[in-house]
Amino acid sequence: MIALRNGGSARRSICMAAIGLSIVSTAAWAESSRVTVIRADRLYLGNGKIVSPGVLVIRDGRIAEIGVDTKTPDGATIIEIADTTVTPGLIDANAAVEASDLLAPDRRMHPRTWHDFFTPGHHHTATPDCCGSTCPRSMQHVSGTRCMACGFPEANTENAFAVGTKPRVSLAEQSSEVIPDTLVLDTTNLRSPDFDRLLRGGVTTVFVSSDSAAVIGARGAIVRTGGPVDRRVVRAADAVKATMGTDPSWRGGGNRPPVRRFVSFRNRRPTTRMGVTWVFRKAFHDTLRHRDGVETYGADPVSDSAIAVLDKLLRGRIPLRIQARTQHDITTALRLTAEFGLSFTLEEATEAYRCIDLLEAAEVPVVFGPIYVRARGDRRFSSEVEQSRLHTFKTLLESDLMTALTANELREEDGLARQAMYAMRFGLTRAQVLPAVTSVPAKIIGVADSIGTLEWGKRADVVIWQGEPFDTTSRALVVLIEGEIVLDRRAG
Amino acid sequence: MMRGHIEKLKRPKIETSTYRNDCAYGLRLFDFSIFRRLVVVALLIGVGIGEVAAADTTVLVADRYVAPDGTIKSDILIVVANGRISRIVPEEPEGVDAKPGVVDHYPGAVVCPGLIDVRSAVGAYGSNQEEAFAIDPGASAIELVDRNHPVFRAAAVAGITSVLLMPGDGNLISGAAAVVKTVVVDGKGARRDSRTSSSRTSRSRSSGRRGVPGVVRDDGPLVFSLGQSPLRFDRAPTSRGGAVAMLRESLRKAKDGVGHQRLVDFVGGRLDGLVVCDEAMDVDAAVNLFGGMNLSLTLVFTGAASDVSAGLSDVFRATATGPYDYTMSPNALSHAAALAKSGNLVALVARAPGGAPDGLRVTAALAARYGLDASLARSAMTFSAARAVGVADRIGSIEQGKDADFVIFSDDPLRLDARVLAVYVDGVRVYSRELEETP
């Protein structure tokens, strides 16, 4: 404890020195290539290697050198903080990013149509109340009662700053169950403070996966969490996400029309697991027929543009991800994909501990998470989360499967780092967990050649942690994306 | 104020009595500028060579006027003939070759081009929201116009002489908007002073293709909507992702020449567009969709200053924002200023009749209070607005050859205590405060 205190003060002074140095050195910046040198007590390279103490040299946004005692080039920016660890930027392979900000800046809209006019309170317009929300009825917010307008207090709790936490807000297109022709990126708010929160947790790259409201959902995107908004998208149209289980029947608008509307496009399949399987199978079946020149027909027709994507999927040009939680759904996914010769990445996998053998046999990569005892947010409305276990991730990691860890929609203070913290509490070591949030997800989402580890030539997405990463008392101090500082908490 | 035929000009004392409540104008009477203007008018009478029939010509004389760039300049003399501005004589009386039939003199007042609300539903008869299909480029807002709708009059009295009538923004592509005048000087809905009805024959140049009078542009910009409104109905799309996918698909088809002619024209750059956005991410989506297509687009986006990103002006010719009211946050009220700062042409909207008609001036005043340059704010209601909807060749500024639509304010239109003294449409005075208030 005392040591820590001293460390703190020492750190501060070094901090000051570092800042001073960096001011001095900035002058030389513009002339030659931009070089940043990071000195830390430990470098965790993400591939199992540790350099301690270590120096990391970044030149023009790429990692140029990793060494024990490398010479500092002239005019380099030096980041040197006492008692720190450097890791690759964390990668969340299944992040949910909110579509629109719940703490939206208030703007008064005039009623747009008669319809709007007669449903007052439709817009989230009032100033943020003490409850932190911007709901028009925020005046009436009472601790403990759920506001019908904005979902308070849900909107306000620390773990609920993400997608799907506002029930009944649909992100996936609900007019059809097969929508691989839509893009998740279009529903992703690149200005969302969610990205800032991810950054604060040391996450530098995310795969934003489709909402689970459609059987064959939209195509996910790979996005950086920091830097200028127009340079964040790494891959705009990536893997297609399919969903097994009950989510397609009730997420989004739900497949039963609201009361008093008997004629609605919401009157449709699926409402059962049978329906989900039917829609999935029909879609690929139609695609195969289309290939043969036979027109699609019958129930649940698939649009041409969707078929074009599904065709690529069948040819293996677009990766497939399947969300399945229960053992039953996981086996269904395995069965269906075997039928069409598809390979896929498993998402969520809540009950994976029950069917490790099957998964191992099929060599399915798994993006597991988040770890919870009692599901919060939208997940708690699902019946599929009851048999979650705290050891599932450990079991997966110790198996032959390629397993990544994700925080999904959880943004509590430190998101993915916290998931890693949980994993450590439930039986894993730091050395085991670190690849699961860096190099393995990079492999799974197919960006391992540029990020995921600290190696020569890779993109310099780097996190400098105070102390050891994934400790309760440590946090990301500095985050760099492509060698540029995007988060700096050295000052406090 | 002095009005009527030239003989009346010789009795300047009438002018003082008309401003009962404002002694400031009384004092101004003995200003040099007034004196000079009187000289100008006298010269006109003496020197005037009539090209045009005297009865068809109106001469407007005022102390100040709003120039096309939005600044207030002093001393103007406008000759109106055939409903258009035929001459403007800002400084010197030489060269005035019109023999005026009517001379209206507004000492101390500011002549402003007629205000334009570029996002309104004024005069729409019934609902303007078609719900059946999300992509509906065939609809035309001009079909909605009810020329006898009372809100036209309310808008005109507030100084709004033209509005962009928009189809509801609940569709991804809602059809063509229309620009109409709030007063038709020769049609049924016209209101005019007694003197004009007897003394002249008006032209009907404002009549549109479809036979609806008072139309500036009937096949107006194609309206797109990327906000959340198109997602509400019981039809596709229900999500932003779906919306963008649908739009992308139909734009792609239109490029191949498939689809409604308007859409094809739009993609081909022959028709301009208007994109309604709710949030910054909608704007991003619009930039992604339309960027690089080299189109003539106007963004309609009431966002906040923090939403403004650079490069908007590359994609959009103008951005319309508003209406602003007293309840909005500073962040939202600085939106117009932030847009202007990053190089966008800013227009302001009142969204009449949902918003109050004088909301346009309130919006401009609030925008000015929150950082928008005053001249830009004035222009945003007039010339910039006209440019934003592609009618700048006809309305929006006091320039030769343009429609003679004016509002006479007792002071700077941004000063909210300035009153509308008179409104001219097509050179005809359609509202006069003095006449209306003293029966």
Added chain:
Amino acid sequence: MFGRTRFGGNGNDISGLWSSERSVERLIPKRLIPTENSVDCSTSITPRRTGRRWLVRSTAAGAIGCHRYGVAKRRAVLATVLLTCGVTVSSAVGAPPAKVALTGGRIIPVVGDEIATGTVLIEYGKITAVGTNVEIPYDAMEVDVSGKVVFPGMIDPHSARALDVPNENLPVTPFLDVYDAIDPSRLYLEDALRDGITAIHVIVANNCVIGGLSRVVHPIGLTPDEMTIAAPTALKISVTPKRGFDRMTQIAKLRETFLELDDYLDKLAEEKYEESLEEKDEKIDVGPEEAIKRGHELIEPTDYDDQHRNLVKLTRGDMSSFIYCRSAGDVGHAVRIAKDNGFFDRSVFVLGHASYKAVGEVKASGRPVVLDAQLVHRERDPLTGKLSETFVPKVFADAGVMFALQPNPNASLAERYLNYQASRCVRNGVSRQTALESITINPAKMLDLGDRLGSIEVGKVANVLVLTGDPLDFNTWVDEVYINGIRAYRRDDDVRLKQLLGDEPPEVAEEGDEAKGSEQEDVERPGKNDKAESPGKSHSPGDAADDKSDEKPAENAPGGDEEGGSVAP
């Protein structure tokens, strides 16, 4: 034990029990130091409750072995325990020793210096020696805790989660006592024990104007009596509007309550005076004003009716109050009302996270505060639209205000641990000592139990945790919990924990699942139709009854005060 006397005539009983040292001694030998232990393993009475949720707590209860009454019931439960996990209990059932020595551990006493390797000696439920050189009595049970950390039991300063329903509908209910609502079968209590919380201040939730009396309890025991550490502790008052109220109404109601109290006292005085005359066979001789004046001296503590008794105590400074202020603006009103009505000196402010803005006012008032479970306050700058975050405890720590932390039962996992909440403080720049105090000695002081709980010091009650590592390290587990010197929890015996961590035999797992599943029934689930399909379900009538008891709070719970139906290991 206290139940019948709460409203009854003997007012001394209420306050006396917990404030005097005597009562503690009375508690310990009778309740927690068993003289005999006669658990009859062969008894086979059909259990009333067959919940797995009983396991850990019952084990503890068995260990403590309170045998004053309710033997049959407890035997039944114990029998169940033994049937389901016989091995577990048999190790704990043996008579716990009166003297325990925890040797070889690193001692973090919170008050006083840390001892790298030392011994904590517990005798008859109290800590009698702490240090490196402690002579261990020959009859003490020596527990080797080397490599581990000995830490005082943590204290939850404000919780309604042990109650079946957190709030009464009526706004002003000073006559209520949480005693009547404490549900010893709440899973929350089991969780609390597992997480190292040894004392819980059970108090009605914030949805009230004047709530009821609170009490401090252990998380173990079969009845509220057994659980009680001190009662009644405080009266709950909320300045923040109750559901359906606005601030004006709320404060007007508070004001009127105290005005009405004055009216009542006057009326009572007049009556008393008349009665006294009657006794003397005299006729009334003075007007009402004078009668009231004379009557005030005649009022005895027993005369107050239920509605007003506790309010009188409050206004006379005989009782402390926990005043809830959700937003910063409420703090000023809380201070004013408390000062106007004479209970300021014993008040504790329970603050919402937005209240940090009033830190100046709080500091000036000099009163301690209980902070919101949500430690970060977020708000948007109206000018720039930027989201700003404030770490609330840091603000109070910097101002030097004494504060206590609450666990956040709504969080997904980590914030449920009180020690994790403290470690967040350290991460955000609060000193380690302050953070540790805020979960141990500070809440104890606020509850007027600073001399008995909250630290490892000689003479204090032996509520001690044995941790596997530093309390602020997330990988630390609570290994053992000693309450009143008796081991109430052992991680090795925690069947539910094992089950979640995958160490359990499969049959138990299935049953455990079901218990957990039924916990979640209170949530409306769109996918409910699938439920019947889920394997491994067996419905017994006993279970159904259990489920019902858990459904209620979820409906009425304010601030998500629903049952924490999960193990938070």
Added chain:
Amino acid sequence: MDHRLESGATLLHQTLKRFVRGVLIAAFALAFSSHAAEAQLLQRSLVLTDARIVTMAGPTLEKGSILVKGGRISEIGAKVDAPFLARHLKLAGKTVTPGFIDAWSSLGHTGSVGQSGPTGDVWDSFNRYARDDFRQALQQGVTTIYLAPGGPPGVGGRGVVVQLRPQSGGAAGAVLVEDAALSINIGSGQSPIKRLKTFKKVRADFRKALDYRQSLEDYEEDLKEYIEKLEERSKKKDEAGSDGDDQKNGDKKNGEKPAKDKPSPKPDEDKPDEGDGDALNSGSLWASFQPVKSGKNGDGGGKDKDDGNGKDSGDDKKSDDKDDEDEIKKPEKPSPDRTSEVLLRAIDRELTVRIEAHRTSDMLNALDLAEEFNLDIILEGATEAYLMADRLAEAEVPVILGRVTRSGVFVNDEYRRHSASNPAALTKAGVRWTVASGAADSQAARFVGLNAQVAAGRAGVDWMKTVTIDAARILGISRRAGRLARGMAADFVVWSGDPSDPGSIVEQVYIGGKLAYQAKGQ
């Protein structure tokens, strides 16, 4: 000795040193202390010079000066004598105006959903930590607001006048006038039929208050009589000695019985069946009505005062007659009715009543109410006032208009006949009016100046007058706010130019002579 002397000297030296240091520090503090830290006593006097001063108390000074001392304007004019050490503020080209007053505001109000009734004080609902809101209001020159209680239709709570003065610890707002008015809403948020019902209820509340007063007065009288009788008896007792003891005992029992029997639900056991049956069958309807009628009207019972009183006194007399003369019945004190107490203050004109009404029918009702109970009223809203401006002028009722830019198309019933000519019509008829933010939104308060510009522009009057001196007069605070004159509190705003000009900004705001707001970069 030496030693002591020396130490004494050192002591002296040290004291001197300390003194000097103290003086230095004090001087330093004086010179550099920020506005917040200044104590009232230490506050330096402030001199503003060369400013255009819109006084509202007289003609505008084109180049004037103000001397502020102790938070008040001690001198104002073309030139003032600046005292030594005064802080000088040269404001050439700037305009100084009084702070604007929002006479009907909800700035900082945390909302009202419940019905607190007249016992509610809106100050309880004021969030003193709404820093940003206050700053924005000051930024537009607003320094004083009347905080309206709002709430559902009916008799609401009491409002306060608040000055947006910064307080210690980040809080702001100080009460200028407590209990400024009682708020009644009979105008908005309801259908026309319900509005009438609400009005009926309001009237009933006032009647009830009068009844309550009557019962109190009756009680006072009875009490006097009672005490007299007591004194008489004690005299008698002194005279008679102890021979009346037995009698007293007997009396007591007799006297007690009826008192105990009356409230007990079960009457005599002699006629159990009939009575119960009656009560249950025929009386059930009555039972539900009865308590409302008699219970709420205190002891008098019934609304017909004369009847009730007569009956009561008759009863008293009878019982007196029947019992022994020694038995004295104690008058029962009516239970305190705090709602009525507030309403009585309104009836006594101690409390202004502000009535929100929009439609003509509601405004007429409001005027009737004022006439019936002799209330001192102010009308809020008054959307249709232009239709009955003469009537309002005749009744001498001031009017506070709310938001004046409304479209009249998508609005509620009460605003449907909104007219832009409202301010002009009021001016013409000679009604005292001002314009305020209308309490609909706490954000709107800051734009009260702009709202006034619109309204005054329509009426052709000076807009600044409406939000300063006019508003102050209507609020009854014209002696403390709303104009710049000698002796007034120094609440003023420094504008960069003409306040009417959209380009000019507020540079500084002083409240009570202290800097409350300063624009960034000033």
